[in-house]
Amino acid sequence: MAYQLVHLLEGATDAPVHALPEELILLAHPTFGLLAVLAALWVLVEALNANEAGAARLKAAAVAAATFMWLAYLFGGYWYITEYQSDIALILEGPWPFAETFFMKVKRHLFLSLLLLATYLPVLAFAHPVPTARGVRALVVSTAGLVIALGLAIEGVGAIISTAEKLSLAALLSLRAL
Amino acid sequence: MMRAMRSHQDNAVGRYVTAFGLSVAITSVVNGALLVLEETSEAAFVWMTAATGDHWITQGLIIVGLFVVLGIGLAFAGRGRKLAIGGGTLAAIVVFGTAAGALIIAGFYL
Numbered sequence: 236m237a238y239q240l241v242h243l244l245e246g247a248t249d250a251p252v253h254a255l256p257e258e259l260i261l262l263a264h265p266t267f268g269l270l271a272v273l274a275a276l277w278v279l280v281e282a283l284n285a286n287e288a289g290a291a292r293l294k295a296a297a298v299a300a301a302t303f304m305w306l307a308y309l310f311g312g313y314w315y316i317t318e319y320q321s322d323i324a325l326i327l328e329g330p331w332p333f334a335e336t337f338f339m340k341v342k343r344h345l346f347l348s349l350l351l352l353a354t355y356l357p358v359l360a361f362a363h364p365v366p367t368a369r370g371v372r373a374l375v376v377s378t379a380g381l382v383i384a385l386g387l388a389i390e391g392v393g394a395i396i397s398t399a400e401k402l403s404l405a406a407l408l409s410l411r412a413l
Numbered sequence: 414m415m416r417a418m419r420s421h422q423d424n425a426v427g428r429y430v431t432a433f434g435l436s437v438a439i440t441s442v443v444n445g446a447l448l449v450l451e452e453t454s455e456a457a458f459v460w461m462t463a464a465t466g467d468h469w470i471t472q473g474l475i476i477v478g479l480f481v482v483l484g485i486g487l488a489f490a491g492r493g494r495k496l497a498i499g500g501g502t503l504a505a506i507v508v509f510g511t512a513a514g515a516l517i518i519a520g521f522y523l
Contacts, residue, residue: 348440363430374434
């Protein structure tokens with residue numbers, strides 16, 4: 236999307252702007268990520284209040300966390316491979332190049348650890364749907380806690396990258412206006 | 414006797430939970446190490462790019478594959494209570510493994 240806008244600003248009249256489908260893919264990535272974080276929070280709360288009545292909810296929340304995280308990975312990965320590559324130069328030339336040189340590089344590698352943790356949650360939940368034993372509860376709570384902490388951190392990093400792209404476009408528009 | 418029972422309950426996390434928990438920790442560290450290899454070795458970068466068309470896709474496949482294979486392998490190796498790790502200890506291993514992987518990744522790019 237950003238690349239196509241730059242292309243138009245440079246005078247091209249034939250650059251197609253397929254905004255809607257691509258932007259929906261981009262929006263799906265953080266949406267599913269946040270849903271995964273919320274599901275992990277649900278797991279954490281169920282684990283802290285473990286009882287037989289909550290066993291089914293804990294399992295459902297763990298499966299939801301894993302499913303949403305995989306969807307975030309697939310949508311984000313698709314966007315990264317097909318659309319983001321053309322945005323890299325724009326960000327590097329803008330006022331926040333560190334968004335690409337540091338934050339995006341850390342994000343795309345750290346996300347794999349987050350994916351593994353989220354995938355591990357259903358293994359825990361189905362083996363221990365009522366985690367009342369201290370050690371088991373510590374394991375469930377810490378795994379869910381890591382998913383929440385890393386997930387929110389990566390959401391924030393995504394916001395930095397998105398802001399960097401907007402700043403780059405704004406700088407480009409300012410230059411064109413002069 | 415109560416302390417022994419509580420200790421047993423604490424340790425009863427199960428073979429697959431233990432195996433995949435160890436796999437999460439180990440694979441997180443390998444993820445960081447793989448990143449360093451990919452960024453410092455041109456041969457590794459070229460191979461990873463050629464394997465699937467993009468080095469990041471290859472890394473994802475390697476890491477997810479390793480997680481599954483290591484988890485299943487450790488579960489089979491842990492038959493007969495060989496993998497008797499307590500829940501609290503396993504939690505610490507998962508946390509430190511994830512943190513170590515994150516530090517390797519962030520530290521490399523700083």
